[in-house]
Amino acid sequence: MWTYETSVVWKEKQRGETHGSGKPPVEVAMSPELGGPPNIWTPADLLTSAVASSIMTSTLFFAEKSGIELRSYMSNASGVMEKTSGGRTITRIAVEIAITLSEAGQGPAIRKAVERAERTCPISNALRCPVEVVLHLSGAGPVKKTEVTT
Amino acid sequence: MWTYETSVVWKEKQRGETHGSGKPPVEVAMSPELGGPPNIWTPADLLTSAVASSIMTSTLFFAEKSGIELRSYMSNASGVMEKTSGGRTITRIAVEIAITLSEAGQGPAIRKAVERAERTCPISNALRCPVEVVLHLSGAGPVKKTEVTT
Numbered sequence: 303m304w305t306y307e308t309s310v311v312w313k314e315k316q317r318g319e320t321h322g323s324g325k326p327p328v329e330v331a332m333s334p335e336l337g338g339p340p341n342i343w344t345p346a347d348l349l350t351s352a353v354a355s356s357i358m359t360s361t362l363f364f365a366e367k368s369g370i371e372l373r374s375y376m377s378n379a380s381g382v383m384e385k386t387s388g389g390r391t392i393t394r395i396a397v398e399i400a401i402t403l404s405e406a407g408q409g410p411a412i413r414k415a416v417e418r419a420e421r422t423c424p425i426s427n428a429l430r431c432p433v434e435v436v437l438h439l440s441g442a443g444p445v446k447k448t449e450v451t452t
Numbered sequence: 453m454w455t456y457e458t459s460v461v462w463k464e465k466q467r468g469e470t471h472g473s474g475k476p477p478v479e480v481a482m483s484p485e486l487g488g489p490p491n492i493w494t495p496a497d498l499l500t501s502a503v504a505s506s507i508m509t510s511t512l513f514f515a516e517k518s519g520i521e522l523r524s525y526m527s528n529a530s531g532v533m534e535k536t537s538g539g540r541t542i543t544r545i546a547v548e549i550a551i552t553l554s555e556a557g558q559g560p561a562i563r564k565a566v567e568r569a570e571r572t573c574p575i576s577n578a579l580r581c582p583v584e585v586v587l588h589l590s591g592a593g594p595v596k597k598t599e600v601t602t
Contacts, residue, residue: 303532303533303534304483304485304496304532304533304534305530305531305532305533306483306494306496306497306499306500306530306531306532306533307500307528307529307530308497308500308501308504308528308529308530309504309526309527309528309529310501310504310505310508310526310527310529311525311526312508312512312522312524312525312526315512316509316512316513318505318508318509318525320501320504320505322493322497322501323491324490324491325491325492325493325497326478326479328476328478328493328501329476330501330505330508330509331509332509332512332513333454333456333509335454336509336513337513338509340474341473341474341475342475343472343475343478344456344505344509345502345503345505345506345509345574345575346454346456346502346506346574346575347456347458347472347475348498348499348501348502348505349456349498349499349502349575349578350456350457350458351458351460351470351472351478351480351498352495352496352498352499352502353495354458354459354460354470355460355468355470355480355494355495355498356495356496358460358462358468358480359466359468359480359481359482359483359486359488359494359495362462362465362466362482363466363482363486363487372462374462375461375462375468376459376460376461376462377459377460378457378458378459379457379458379459379460380455380456380457380458381455381456381458382453382454382455382456383453383454383455383456383574384453384454388577389571389572389574389577390572390574390577391574391577391578392574392575392577392578421539422539422540424495424496424533424539424540424541424542425495425496425499425542427538427539427540427541427542427580428499428541428542428579428580428581429578429579429580430577430578430579430580431578
């Protein structure tokens with residue numbers, strides 16, 4: 303069992319700061335859609351980044367275990383908030399990953415690593431909503447697109 | 453329907469950076485428990501802060517609507533990760549809030565605002581696991597503790 307501890311301190315109006323021991327503080331605020339200021343991390347942004355960064359770190363973990371060398375990894379993620387019968391909530395998170403491999407021939411292995419990362423992602427597992435992952439691969443021969451939804 | 457867009461870029465080893473349009477980038481990494489470096493935001497930290505900051509911004513929203521003036525608001529949150537039959541996941545998030553009121557007599561109203569914030573929190577609503585909220589109040593007469601679990 304592992305515990306992750308953070309704190310939040312209110313600064314002014316709809317803004318505050320979140321802290322984690324030894325980590326640089328991050329300014330947080332209410333969403334602009336709800337009257338908050340622009341250009342500040344919102345709770346929904348943090349959730350979206352939690353999912354996307356967890357899938358990245360898990361992919362790196364499984365890739366290393368399988369001896370796959372990556373040249374680059376980046377992803378764009380979007381979290382959708384909607385009003386439902388149970389109130390306002392995040393109903394879907396889509397993560398679109400672009401990976402460039404260092405060596406051709408490792409396409410099937412990296413696809414397996416991403417699928418495994420998504421399936422075992424502890425953050426996705428904690429969510430009620432679907433997390434949709436699309437993988438764009440280059441450096442492994444012709445570009446291929448893989449879709450994984452859990 | 454609102455969409456929250458962020459991206460993640462891998463830097464080296466188990467580290468990357470998450471970006472949101474117009475927002476300062478945040479370094480992210482695999483948890484030290486899984487072999488990642490210390491003192492960098494992890495996906496589980498981000499999830500824990502997403503919940504805690506959402507409860508804060510919702511509380512501020514409802515407090516303002518009810519004409520409650522706060523002198524201070526801070527919270528400590530902890531997210532617990534465990535192995536379950538469905539894999540590793542976050543099984544519980546506890547948020548302990550300390551609020552100081554500017555005016556005595558607003559204790560019942562702020563308690564109602566915190567309860568409403570927790571009940572309608574779009575991030576808590578997106579989670580499978582319980583979110584437990586404890587409120588410590590001062591500036592409203594004798595210190596009282598309220599527990600809310602959803």
